[in-house]
Amino acid sequence: xxxxxxxxxxxxxxxxxxxxxxxxxxxxxxxxxxxxxxxxxxxxxxxxxxxxxxxxxxxxxxxxxxxxxxxxxxxxxxxxxxxxxxxxxxxxxxxxxxxxxxxxxxxxxxxxxxxxxxxxxxxxxxxxxxxxxxxxxxxxxxxxxxxxxxxxxxxxxxxxxxxxxxxxxxxxxxxxxxxxxxxxxxxxxxxxxxxxxxxxxxxxxxxxxxxxxxxxxxxxxxxxxxxxxxxxxxxxxxxxxxxxxxxxxxxxxxxxxxxxxxxxxxxxxxxxxxxxxxxxxxxxxxxxxxxxxxxxxxxxxxxx
Numbered sequence: 001x002x003x004x005x006x007x008x009x010x011x012x013x014x015x016x017x018x019x020x021x022x023x024x025x026x027x028x029x030x031x032x033x034x035x036x037x038x039x040x041x042x043x044x045x046x047x048x049x050x051x052x053x054x055x056x057x058x059x060x061x062x063x064x065x066x067x068x069x070x071x072x073x074x075x076x077x078x079x080x081x082x083x084x085x086x087x088x089x090x091x092x093x094x095x096x097x098x099x100x101x102x103x104x105x106x107x108x109x110x111x112x113x114x115x116x117x118x119x120x121x122x123x124x125x126x127x128x129x130x131x132x133x134x135x136x137x138x139x140x141x142x143x144x145x146x147x148x149x150x151x152x153x154x155x156x157x158x159x160x161x162x163x164x165x166x167x168x169x170x171x172x173x174x175x176x177x178x179x180x181x182x183x184x185x186x187x188x189x190x191x192x193x194x195x196x197x198x199x200x201x202x203x204x205x206x207x208x209x210x211x212x213x214x215x216x217x218x219x220x221x222x223x224x225x226x227x228x229x230x231x232x233x234x235x236x237x238x239x240x241x242x243x244x245x246x247x248x249x250x251x252x253x254x255x256x257x258x259x260x261x262x263x264x265x266x267x268x269x270x271x272x273x274x275x276x277x278x279x280x281x282x283x284x285x286x287x288x289x290x291x292x293x294x295x296x297x298x299x300x301x302x303x304x
Contacts, residue, residue: 017087018101021070022063029284030062030158031055033181036287037162037174040240040294046166053116054165058158060109061125067102068133071095073141080199117165124164128157142204145211152185159287173240176231177290181283183228187221187260188279194218194263195272218264221275225260229253232286241290242297248289256282 038051070077070088077089087093093101106129113122131154140147156178163174193200193207194217200207209217232249235241259275 017092018067020087021067021093021098021101022105023066023069027059027062027066029280030155031059032284033158033177033287034058034162034165036291037159037177038166039162039291040159040173040177041163041166041171050117050165053112054121054162057109057111057113057116057121058125058161058165060105060112061129062109064102064105064109065129065133067098067105068129069137071098071102072133072137076203076205079202079204080196082196082199113165118168120168120170121161121164124157124170125161128154128161131157142206145206145208147206148189148208149186152182155185156181172238173235176234176238176240177287179234180228180231180286183224183231184279184283187224187228187256188276188283190217190221190224191263191272191276191279194221194267195269195276214267218267222257222260222264225256229257235290241293243293244296245289245293248293249286252282252286252289 035051035055038046038054070086073083074088074095077083077086083089088095088098106126110122110126113125132151136147136151136154140151144150159177159181160170160174163169163171190208193209194214197207197209197214201210208220232253233246236243236246236249256278259271259278263271263275
């Protein structure tokens with residue numbers, strides 16, 4: 001009788017599988033936005049200890065939420081070409097392994113935040129975990145085509161977390177940044193959903209292009225982009241940013257609006273994909289401009 005020997009995967013391969021669960025590119029953008037919140041909350045150079053603890057703690061909890069999302073959506077991911085490669089979708093990691101991994105990351109991140117920043121940041125970060133991993137993933141995503149709008153509140157929290165890590169409170173400036181990300185999320189995600197509509201149809205998720213069609217979704221992308229454009233001018237209007245940010249916000253907002261308008265008038269999958277990619281650059285460069293303005297505007301004001 002022939003026997004089959006089951007070999008455990010190499011350690012390096014197993015670690016790469018766990019790392020893939022953390023959705024590194026998504027988490028990098030989350031941590032970047034949180035870091036901007038930390039730096040903007042500090043008049044000069046921030047203290048390095050809460051800065052480091054904030055970055056590490058928020059990264060760990062965000063990675064835990066991503067892993068938990070992979071666990072909950074294991075069967076959905078397996079039906080979608082975009083996500084079928086994930087270790088949970090392929091059955092390379094078991095549900096107990098994934099749950100333990102998520103729990104350890106969340107506990108470690110919470111401890112780092114509590115000890116290295118403050119308790120407020122820890123609770124806000126845990127609330128964000130619950131908002132994304134439970135309320136959005138478990139409840140909203142399979143229930144309503146407005147899932148990404150409502151659930152976007154948790155994804156918009158990183159600047160608030162960063163601000164709280166450095167100041168121990170939630171500032172009005174941080175809430176404006178939160179609003180910008182909240183309004184950015186629908187056009188960003190719906191651009192992706194437009195050219196991945198068949199994936200979402202197979203998954204059974206009620207994404208907007210599936211339930212309301214391409215034309216309606218494209219109109220929503222345009223309308224949200226216009227509202228987002230107005231919101232990105234708020235930091236200058238409320239005088240916590242200067243002309244460097246204003247010019248950047250106008251140029252980036254105009255670019256995003258052009259893409260959204262073209263998508264509305266003359267759709268193609270290639271244009272939707274380009275719009276999605278531009279939206280990532282839009283947010284990244286917008287927040288980078290805020291940081292640049294934060295440090296350079298006082299010098300420009302003194303020179304003028």
